[in-house]
Amino acid sequence: MSNVSSDGIPQWGTYMREIYLSGKGPEPLGTVVFEEIEKKAIEKLKDQPGSFLYSGGSAGTWSTYTGNTIAMNKFRIIPRMLVPCNNRDLRVTLFGVTYPSPLLLGPVGVQGTFTAEGEYAPAKAAAKLGVPFIMSSASTRSIEQVAQASGNGPRWYQLYWPRHEEVTLSLLKRAKENGFTGLVLTLDTMSLGWRPHDLERSYLPFGHGVGTQVGSSDPVFMSRLGRKPTDDIPEFPYDAVAKQKLLVEGDPAAKEAAQLGYAWLAEANFGFYRSWEDVKPVRDAWEGPLILKGIQHVDDAEMAIDIGADGIVVSNHGGRQLDGAIPSIYALESIMKSQKVRAAQKSGKFTVMFDSGIRTGSDIIKAMALGAQAVLLGRPWVYGAALAGQEGVEQVIKIILADLDVSLAQAGLKGVADVLGRADQILTKVDF
Numbered sequence: 256m257s258n259v260s261s262d263g264i265p266q267w268g269t270y271m272r273e274i275y276l277s278g279k280g281p282e283p284l285g286t287v288v289f290e291e292i293e294k295k296a297i298e299k300l301k302d303q304p305g306s307f308l309y310s311g312g313s314a315g316t317w318s319t320y321t322g323n324t325i326a327m328n329k330f331r332i333i334p335r336m337l338v339p340c341n342n343r344d345l346r347v348t349l350f351g352v353t354y355p356s357p358l359l360l361g362p363v364g365v366q367g368t369f370t371a372e373g374e375y376a377p378a379k380a381a382a383k384l385g386v387p388f389i390m391s392s393a394s395t396r397s398i399e400q401v402a403q404a405s406g407n408g409p410r411w412y413q414l415y416w417p418r419h420e421e422v423t424l425s426l427l428k429r430a431k432e433n434g435f436t437g438l439v440l441t442l443d444t445m446s447l448g449w450r451p452h453d454l455e456r457s458y459l460p461f462g463h464g465v466g467t468q469v470g471s472s473d474p475v476f477m478s479r480l481g482r483k484p485t486d487d488i489p490e491f492p493y494d495a496v497a498k499q500k501l502l503v504e505g506d507p508a509a510k511e512a513a514q515l516g517y518a519w520l521a522e523a524n525f526g527f528y529r530s531w532e533d534v535k536p537v538r539d540a541w542e543g544p545l546i547l548k549g550i551q552h553v554d555d556a557e558m559a560i561d562i563g564a565d566g567i568v569v570s571n572h573g574g575r576q577l578d579g580a581i582p583s584i585y586a587l588e589s590i591m592k593s594q595k596v597r598a599a600q601k602s603g604k605f606t607v608m609f610d611s612g613i614r615t616g617s618d619i620i621k622a623m624a625l626g627a628q629a630v631l632l633g634r635p636w637v638y639g640a641a642l643a644g645q646e647g648v649e650q651v652i653k654i655i656l657a658d659l660d661v662s663l664a665q666a667g668l669k670g671v672a673d674v675l676g677r678a679d680q681i682l683t684k685v686d687f
């Protein structure tokens with residue numbers, strides 16, 4: 256963002272002025288509305304059967320997905336007038352690093368199924384705007400390739416927990432050497448959730464070697480299979496139907512891809528459940544901040560503190576794992592009632608983050624008022640990437656941060672520091 260206030264604070268809201276002045280509306284997506292971006296992504300991906308339903312889809316009846324939004328809308332902001340809130344400051348400090356806003360791009364797997372740019376799209380967009388990018392273990396690009404695309408951009412690594420310690424250590428070493436500063440350990444995906452749309456289509460990219468590139472580029476994982484690491488990336492567009500046909504027909508290349516894919520899934524522990532005890536070796540192996548993602552119960556938030564984690568992401572995986580799970584924003588509300596969590600947060604030793612259902616600037620205000628120091632974004636930037644690669648992701652980031660900036664002003668809030676943990680002052684709950 257080129258516009259900064261005289262005291263050096265980025266002014267995201269100037270993006271609104273830019274759009275008006277351009278006379279062309281918002282580019283490249285042509286809209287600033289999440290639902291419209293989603294509709295366009297559905298249209299764009301319709302020649303790749305199953306692709307949209309994988310990236311946009313949810314578990315079971317989608318009750319958790321829809322519940323995230325319904326619950327978010329129960330919270331309402333009570334605006335204050337005549338507050339001189341010029342030059343809103345959106346900056347936050349997480350684990351000792353100051354970022355331009357409380358927004359991060361959440362980890363998303365198999366991006367090569369919806370954009371030719373794969374994980375380079377969010378890595379570059381995030382780097383350009385100073386937003387941290389969290390790279391998924393199920394990426395279609397290697398750790399080194401993503402680091403290169405991200406350049407000097409802030410980046411964290413999300414771990415799907417390898418079965419063998421030597422593989423974990425290899426991944427953590429690569430992540431550290433390649434400038435990933437935070438480690439996000441996802442706890443809610445020890446196996447895939449019950450996803451009817453993917454089941455109907457037998458849509459499982461890993462079975463076709465898509466989303467296995469962190470593994471196939473790893474020397475330790477590959478040597479366990481008696482193979483050499485490779486930098487190969489999957490072709491785009493990804494035709495799940497054609498690949499599945501080849502596989503069923505016994506095509507040797509398809510069979511080889513499937514073997515590798517299933518080996519990576521097995522290594523990443525899909526179908527194997529861990530306990531709190533197992534977190535300790537990961538804690539010991541990673542010097543930087545360790546963040547546990549997928550926390551919904553207050554007791555688990557407290558366990559995270561006891562185990563020595565530096566933070567949590569209160570998340571239900573955007574409704575993709577347990578259908579019928581509590582809306583994530585209600586989980587945040589209840590977790591922040593814990594004295595222990597509040598005290599740990601206040602001491603500066605424990606960071607609470609939130610995701611699942613963030614769509615607008617007001618949603619960020621609500622999550623922060625309830626006590627989240629930062630939020631992760633999922634579907635909105637995924638659709639931006641599907642539609643226009645890096646530029647699409649950039650536009651989605653600018654939309655939500657401009658909306659946040661403008662909405663803070665509308666509410667009479669001078670910046671995000673004015674919001675954090677002040678739900679009592681700022682929010683009410685409606686019952687319609």
Ligand SMILES: Cc1cc2nc3c(=O)[nH]c(=O)nc-3n(C[C@H](O)[C@H](O)[C@H](O)COP(=O)(O)O)c2cc1C
Pocket residue numbers: 309310311323361362363364365391392393413441548570571572573574575610611612613631632633634635637
């Ligand atoms: C297509 C897709 C793939 C995802 N892959 C991962 C993943 O590999 N690791 C992970 O921890 N979370 C993954 N997530 C969950 C997101 O990190 C995030 O928790 C969720 O999307 C937030 O909800 P939202 O989409 O409503 O913003 C994925 C989400 C989507 C939509």
Ligand SMILES: O=C(O)C(=O)c1ccccc1
Pocket residue numbers: 363364365393444447466572575
């Ligand atoms: O689809 C997902 O939500 C997800 O987390 C995932 C899991 C395994 C591989 C890729 C993505």
